[in-house]
Amino acid sequence: MTVLREQSGVGKLQCVGSDTIPRGRFTSREFLQLEYERLWPQVWQIACRVEELTEPGSFVEYSVGPLSLMVVKGESGRLRAFLNTCPHRGTRLADGCGRFHGEIRCRFHGWRWDLDGTNTFILDQHEFPPLDPEDVGLREASVDIWGGFVFVHFGKNPQPLLAFLGPMPALLDPYHPERMRLTGRKATIVPANWKVVVDAFNEGYHIAATHPELLRWKDDTALAYKVFDTHTLYGGGGEPRPSPRLGIDPEDIDQNDLLAMKIRDLVENLPGYFGPDDLAALDEIISTPLPAGVSAGQFYLARRRQGAIDRGLDWSHLDDEQVMGGDDPLLFPNLLGPMVAGGWFAYRCRPNGDDPSTSIFELWTLQEFPECATPPELPAIEWIPECREHDWGLVVNQDLANFAAIQRGLMVPEGPGLRWNLRQEMGVRRFHEVIDRYVFGEAG
């Protein structure tokens, strides 16, 4: 590894041992290549949701750069992940999602496999030398489930998924992500490196400049940040109150207006953040005058809790902050976004082929449903051809509007290394340190 660094100069792109984050990490093809070789094959990553694989034979293809596999539901219901390549002459076997009817078949010469990956047919097999069933079976990759997400790992003998996730299940299980279901899926290409996208959503420091209207009801200074060995999380600030940056006298705040602003922003400017069931309860909150002496926060909290009970959801174990504000986790390397009691507004992003300046960006909205409820129909993936020509809701529009400017600015040669706010951007720094752990090895 040392030899490679010295020969290529890519070692200059490490952030460990530097008091800046080198900008070439976001722009260099060589760094992207190292990520494909050393990061993506070594981490658990989310391929899909369990609700995408309902019937025996259901499959979802998942690819990141050259790495590709398909998750397939077997006859017994067991999920398996197979490398997405034919053991005969390499043809890709699955694209997108769909259903294999009892068998997997290669389009080129028609070899076939059971849903468990065992080869069942080779045309003119007698004309081949003796073939070991192992060699003509589909190659399995590791697959596991947490929180209703199907995780896959391309490497050999990975650490258990739960060990990789560290403290995150304990922090996020109270929201019951396994009871959530996809209610919306959008995908597009954004004009920025995938790490620009992760960094942009992994801090609240940009709220004041990028989403100034949120400050009317959100105290961005109250957000608390945590970094763990691999993953990060920030949260808090759920109590409706204006940011102290606005200098508003608390006496001048009308609690009814405050609550209405919070709810309207969350409903209208983050569409999909609340599910349809929640929306009716929120409308009712807005149209009900606050009783005397009751703050916006108290009223919102009580009504949200009651709304959950009415819908058959158990939030009794969730604290007030989890019901009012929630958490913004980053499941390293690439799933992040705000979650609150009842739902998750989740972003997944991946590099886009060999172009370090663009990435594949997805927005998944998830809502919690009572265990006894009929699950909603799986929403189709809405492909957005031009990310800036689509209305994602004001907040995401504002974030997406930044990406091209960030990436183009990063490409200015000889620009200085990047700085980070020690408190509010601690998660950004940790994310890059963890990437270095994979790309350059533990020793950095």
Ligand code: FES
């Ligand atoms: S490449 Fe798949 S059967 Fe030949």
Ligand SMILES: [Fe+2]
């Ligand atoms: Fe943002």
